[in-house]
Amino acid sequence: MTHRGSRVLKVGSLARVEGEGALYLRMDGGRVAEARLAIYEPPRFFEAFLRGRSYAEPPDITSRVCGICPVAYQMSACRAIEDACGVVVDGQLAALRRLLYCGEWIESQTLHIYLLHAPDFFGCDSAIDLARSRRADIERGLRLKQAGNAILELLGGRAIHPVNVRLGGFHRIPTTTELRPLADRLRRARDDAAQTVRWVAGFEFPDAGCDNDLFALSEPGTYAIESGTPTVMPAPHSACLTPESDRALPTRTFEVHDFGAHVAESQVPHSTALHSLLDNRRHLTGSLARYAISGRWLSPIALQAAHDAGLGDPRQGTVCRNPFRSIIVRAVEVLYAVDEALRIIDAYEPPPHPYVGVPSRAGTGHGATEAPRGLLYHRYTLDSEGTVTDASLVPPTAQNLGAVEEDLRRIVQERLGDGDPTDAELTALCERAVRNHDPCISCSAHFLNLTVERT
């Protein structure tokens, strides 16, 4: 099919994403009339079957929403339920939670970088394909990923769906002796992570920019991961992204308790899979948002790597709004996570107990943490017996859909301006655009069966 006149491009199943999604583009002459990212992942009804479970269960159960970021679900669930019960976990137990989360960031972000995203920059179908010509690079990626898994396995028991997390802390905490071999491994991983930043910084990046509001947690003094305050950095006024618009704009924050008043999810028939708006505007969570909002709190080694990779200095207010370059930001975050894991291990002193008690009480609690792919919010209502009576999970993917669709529309529109792309070229471009942001679809706890309307 040529692009003259009206045409419809439908990509039945997106590859190198986690979960199942489809793309729908409708073009009217030279204009992109519609871009839709459809989730056809079947619904699994977590929010429904969490009702009636004990308040101790959501950390284990919700980890099964996503095999690629189970710790994120465990941490958001713990925070929300502890909030409902009036308990704050701090000190070394909080540090261990952050260490576990660093493991997930390293593993999950490295998976995204090497196995899902990097093949795009070489025109390869997969990392396995890429390994034929770049074996040393892929082996470095696998080694780095394995280092993240090593943290998860030691502290969590296993890499996927860790078993050691509980309300108030952990079932068992490691000794300093147990952590020592991990530190040796992480020191080697730090070199691999630094090399990863240099590797991806050398890729060729199309000019592009996203003009969405950016949304992430912030916690002054540290790069927010397992806690923080929801923070919004508004988009520049114009969709035309000038160098000036790459500067950080003043942010606004709100309490996590007010999440529902700001982030509205809605189902819309015959349109996108799901709409999520932040104060009635499209927004983007994830690496680009975190880097814009917390970049100045990166460790010196990560800041230097970001600077050397051409991302500028976030301490001077530089932000990155080019979705293709998100792979560099992700690599910087991996380097930071390795560095941060080492810092936590160096400062570790085993706490007196593996957990603090979390007595149940009636109430509603809220929890938000930074999943590798963006802000993940949980809310639970408990009765006085500690039974869950209501649950709400708002994953980053659902929040990002609107921004990703806008990105798709803009990228295709720009490409149409450059000549006559074939359907195959457009498909490849669109798939890249999705993988730039968030290749993680099964965390869409919500689902809308899409009816495709052809023109």
Added chain:
Amino acid sequence: MTASDRPKLAVWKFASCDGCQLTLLDCEDELLGIAERVEISHFLEASSADAPGPYDLSLIEGSVTTQQDVDRAQHIRAVSKRLVTIGACATAGGVQALRNYADVADFQAAVYARPDYIETLATSTPISAHVPVDFELRGCPIDRGQLVEVITAYLAERRPDVPAHSVCFECKQRGTVCVTVAHGTPCLGPVTHAGCGAICPAYGRGCYGCFGPSNSTNFPSFIPLLRRDGMDTLDVVRVLRTFNTAAPEFDTASRKELEE
């Protein structure tokens, strides 16, 4: 070997979290080696390449929750020489099989503002409820070592060597003190399929049954142990009705518990 000589591997996804497919990508030490031995013909999470069947070995993750899933399972069976399910969803319906005890319309209404847009079956069922399956690999998630064993075994055209005894054997092998005997901690180890390496007791908690039932279970003797260690009827039902709720042994035991 050239590409055409190598056995063709396909990895499929139904309703699931992707964790079991990820286990294959988590074989960091073996991944490139496996990729040299097989032609990865269909594995959407890992590759944009998509070669048509027939396939020598199909791995299926996830449970059947839509009519399209039913049709797809039949298609995959038809184009696969060997079909292996990976994980609790594909083998026992997964955590989403909790709908099997409820009215799915209530579930839809609880989650969606417009439940009428949602197309779903009233049940979540394992792949074996729809097509014959050559082997079922258990776990939520599956174990990396067992996955490599299964792939290797089918490449060598032999049965996989995956023990069917209980988690208790693995505790003994690991040298973990029994949490039930020593601490009175309720533990599903005696009725749960081995494979995880008995992680939970090693981390000071009771097994919660994520590998599903072992090949020989004795619930009439076992459930009184859970009660002795402090679980009431609802606790017992909930622990059986989680990640392997539709496994016949767990399902029957939980129903019996509610009847009594």
